[in-house]
Amino acid sequence: MKLKQLVAAGVMLSSASLVNAADSDSEFVVEDIRVEGLQRVALGAALTYLPVQVGDTLNDFRVAQLIRSLYSSTHFENIEVLRDGDALVIKVTERPTISNIIFDGNDDIKDEQLQGSLDGNGVRVGEPLDKTVLTSIENGLKDFFYSIGKYNADVTAIITPLPRNRVDLKLLFEEGDAAEIQQLNIVGNEIFSDEELTKNFELQYDTPWWDFLSETRYQRQTLQGDMETIRNYYLDRGYLKFKIDSTQVSMTPEKSGIYIALNVEEGEQYTISDVELVGDVLGHEEYIKRVLPLTPGELYNQAEVTYTEEFISKYLGRFGYAYPTVTTVPDINEEDKTVKLTLSVDPGKRIYVRRINFNGNSVTSDRVLRQNVSQMEGAWLSNNLLESSKNAMSRLTYMEEVEFETVRIPGEDDKVDVNYNVKEQPSGSFNAGIGYGDRTKLSLQAGIQQDNFLGTGKMVGINLSTVSYQRSVQLTYNDPFFTIDGISLGGSIGYSEFDGSDFNVVRYNSTQYSIGANIGYPIDEFNRINFGLTYRNVELTDRGYYEQTQRFYNQFADVNDPDAPVKYQSYETSVAWSRSTLNRGVFPTAGSTQRASFSVTTPNSDVNYFKTVFDGRWYFPLTRDQKWSVLARVRMGYGNGYSDVNGDDQILPFTENFTAGGSDTLRGFENNTVGPRGVILSTNNVINGPDGERYPGDPSKDSLQVIRRSLGGNAMVLAGLELIVPTPFVEDEMSNSVRTSAFIDVGNVWDTEFDYDYYSQFNQPDTRYGRLLDYSDWTQYRSSAGLSVQWISPMGPMVFSFSKAIQKRDGDDAAFFTFNIGQTF
Structure with a gap:
């Protein structure tokens, strides 16, 4: 050719x-x-x-x-x-086809982020390789490392040819160490010192060793944020014309240190002379003027100006004006250093919601999520209703994340769609098999416990279990939306056989069956009230003799058969108030929750008693991303009897006593061992007199013994403080399923009916279980500290705690490691 x-x-x-x-x-x-x-x-x-x-x-x-x-x-x-x-x-x-993409040496950028960047440039497995694009990718990645202070970083793309015109692409990273800030100076400031201006900076230098939260490596974006911080500091104090003239960032020759200088011009302070509201505020001008924080005669404050603009925008958003324009126009008078503020408001068009969509819910039905949405389709778009709907869904225990966005409809300037994007998480447990725990020992379990049964949002529990201390079967049900108004309806049926000696409490066996129902009413978005009625039938056998329990047994004593089983029935009514502003239902990081309950048996019951319990938890985020938070929690309870039997006052049945110790109450102590212990009083035998009558022996020979077993008490206070920290070696996508915290627990359980003065007069031989304590003294608290790891596993919540008992009492049993399934803090 x-x-x-x-x-x-x-x-x-x-x-x-x-x-x-x-x-x-x-x-x-x-x-x-x-x-x-x-x-x-x-x-x-x-x-x-x-x-x-x-x-x-x-x-x-x-x-x-x-x-x-x-x-x-x-x-x-x-x-x-x-x-x-x-x-x-x-x-x-x-062009060769990309067979494989490998990342090596990248620590600051995750593989997923790198792959996303490559995808945006058309570089992915199975696609042809454009070598010209690799150069721009390399340069872009280097720019990123430079922006976080790693000036010695290098990125190299290595192409390895393969048969059939294929290649392996490897991005090799040499990140190096980030440059540390050696000095940060502010030049031109006369009113405020460098220390005062930089104390709120994210970038720091020369920090003490214990301040591990401070950021000492240079990052370009962080410096920009700090410059905004200093600008706001001046603007919030009336320095309306403050400005940063220039910024110098210099580097040491070896590129390991950074020197930063900010040249500022402070200017003069300005006072607000007048505030004028112009434009259309939909007839709410008087109300808006009353609540505005801007007041003539006060110093100009940029934070208050921004708050005012946001407040007006959100306020108008309540009425469907979702995209208003609020602009503050300052009119500066240089002669008297005052400024007149004119707030110009344009509400725009009223926006309506065409459709509400849900994405990401593979288990939960749309109907269940829609029940928690207060924003209606076809109605005005309300920012308040959108946020409250998001918060309501976030508090569901089977939701990990909830976000929403409004999407304008093409060709429609007054309609939007609302998209709620959710991420689900395990809501309970399916269990069948054999387990072992430090509290339950060997256990056989089979059943279902789901807060979101088959995606219906209903709680259904069918559980059969046999553990060392209990054999039980229980069926529970709760429909949180029994009516469209949010009235809930639930109930339970249960049967159990319990052996107290295997539960670290005093010896007794009980057989109990119960049936109950409850109904709940929402008061508002955060508050709820519940009413309940429960019937119980209890039989107590194999009873050990203890001073504290004998008073209860005496109510049912049969002089002809003192060892006969004790049987009683009760009808218990209850009322409970709950409030929650948590940002999530499981592993919250902000907000609080409180619950107060009061229960009392009806007068026609065989036992007459009441119990009241308060639980409260408060979360305080320490960082903007809320990965660091502080949890403060408290639990208080009190119970006692009312009425009398044969002239003797009734007391709280010891089977209803509060107990503490273990991973879900007071860590660092064995389960249910904190508080009053069983007391056995041995009196001198009765002797026969010369006339054949019986007389008591010498009372000085009577003795008292404190046993190892705990009895619990009718009063309780438990409290704790936890520092929630990011879990090491756990990816961000798992952060809402695994939680790590350092904690301090403190609390006590006591018996207000215990007569220490009476029992202390008896002789007490030395035993390894300690001597008699005043079990009515609430000040004999215990405390512990340690580390806890919680995991939302496919089997349910698991809590692992490593703890050290700090304040112990005579006879207490400490436990370094505990774990629990089914309870999280």
């Missing part, structure tokens, strides 16, 4: 060449087109990019168009245009 040069086009694209004809004729009519070198690209696909067809006249201009068009397809890295007679021959070299 004779090749003839056609035209020289290399001036346009250096990788393309054209062979000209031997004669001077640079144009010819194309009678045939051949494309050579195709491997992965189909011939038909290649031809679609050719602006030349058979019968066209080919010249220099058309050749340039042809080459440009083929390169635009991104399939080829080299192109040659040749002429064979009147045939157009195009020889191509295809």
Whole structure:
């Protein structure tokens, strides 16, 4: 085949060449087109990019168009245009296909972020590799490292050829160490000192060793934020014309240290002379003026100006004006250093909601989520209702994250769609099998416990279990939206056999069955009230003799059969108030929750008693991302009897006593061992007198014994303080499923009916379980400190605690490690 040069086009694209004809004729009519070198690209696909067809006249201009068009397809890295007679021959070299992408040495950028950046540039597995794009990617990544102070960082793209025109792409990172801030100076400030201006900076230098939260490495974005901080500091104190003239950032020769200087001009303080509200505020001008924080005669405050603009915008958003424009125009009087503020308000159009959509809920039905949405379709768009709906869904225990966005409808300037994007998490447990725990020992379990049963939002529990201390079966049900108004309805049926000696409490066996129902009413978005009624039938056998329990047993004593089982029935009514402003239902980081309950048995019950319990938890975020938070919690309870039996006052049944100790109450102590212990009083035997009558022996020989088993008490106070920290070695996407915290627990359980003065008069032999304490003394608290890890596992919540008892009492049992399934703080 004779090749003839056609035209020289290399001036346009250096990788393309054209062979000209031997004669001077640079144009010819194309009678045939051949494309050579195709491997992965189909011939038909290649031809679609050719602006030349058979019968066209080919010249220099058309050749340039042809080459440009083929390169635009991104399939080829080299192109040659040749002429064979009147045939157009195009020889191509295809770009290699990416077989694999590897990241090596990247610590500050995660693989997912890198892959997302590559995807945006069309670099992904299975796609052709454009080597020209790699240079811009390398430079972009270097710029990122420079922005966080790593000036010695380097990024290299390594291409490894493979058979069949494939390549492996490896991005090799050498990040190096970040440059530390050596000095940060502010120049030109006379009113405020450097220390006062920089104390709220994120960038710090020369920090003490214990301040591990401070950021000492240079980051460009952080410096920009700190510059905004100092600007706001002045503007919030009346320095309306404050400005930063220049910023100098210099580097040490080895690129390991940074010196920063900010040159500022403070200006003068300005006072507000007048505040004027103009524009359309929908007839709410008087109300807005009353609540505005801007007051004539006070110093200008930029934070209050911003708050005012946001307040007006949110206020108008309540009435459907979702996109108002609020602008503050300052009129400065240089003579008396005052400023008049004019608030210009344009509410825009009233916005309506066309449709509310839910995304990400693979288990929970849309109907369940919609029950928690107070914003209605077809109604005005209300920012308050959108936020309250988000908060209500976030507090569901089966929701990990909830976000929303409003999307304008093309062609409609007064309608939007609202999209709620949710991320679900395990809401309970499906269990069947064998387990072991430090409290339950060997256990056999089978059942379902779900807060979101089959995605209906209803709580259903069917549990069968046998553990060392209890065999039980229980069915529970609760429908949080029994009515459309949010009235809940629930109930439970249960049967259990309990052995107290295996539960770290005094010896007794109980058999109990119960049935109960409850109904709840929402007061508002945060508050709720519940009413309940429960019937219980209890039988106590194998009773140990203890001073504290005998008073209760005496109510049912049978003089003819003192060892007969004790049986009683009760009808318990209850009322409970709950409030929650938590940002999430599980592992919250902000907000609070409180619950107060009061229960009392009806007068026709065999036992008459009441109990009241208060639980409160408060979360205080320490950082903006709320990865660091402080949890303060308290639990208080009190119970006692009312009425009397045969002239003796009734007391709280010891089976209803409060107990503490273990991973869900007071960590660092064995389960249920904190508080009063069983007391056994041994009196001197009765002797026969000379007349045959019986007389008591010598009382000085009576003795008292404190046993190891705990009895619990009718009063309780537990409190704790926890520092919630990011869990090491856990990815961000798992941060809402795993929680780590350092804690301090403190509390006590006591018996207000215990008569210490009476029992202390008896002899007490030394035992390894300690001597008698005043179990009515609430000040005999215990405390512990340690580390806790909580995990929302597929089987349910798990809590692992490593703790050290700090304040112990005589006879207490400490526990370094505890774990619990089914309870989180």
